[in-house]
Amino acid sequence: MAVSYPCYWQKKDNKGQWYWIYYAKNGEPIARSSESYINRADCSHSISLVQNSANDKIFYSE
DSSP: OOOOSSEEEEEEOTTSOEEEEEEOTTSOEEEEOSSOBSSHHHHHHHHHHHHTTTTSOOOOOO
16 A cells, blocks of 8 residues: 555554544654544544644634
8 A cells, every 4th residue: 555645544552542643745743633542433533623624713822
């Protein structure tokens, strides 16, 4: 399987639960899910939430 970047990878942790890592165009990991999921479908749903948040507001604190 040829991998093209950027992309999300779904993996299992030591407990057998699913998490995702987002890899940038250069192949470097730049984000990871904040939790692991028992069901792979829940992990996929978490990815879709991030993908669909591109137009959300950004707040800054100084």
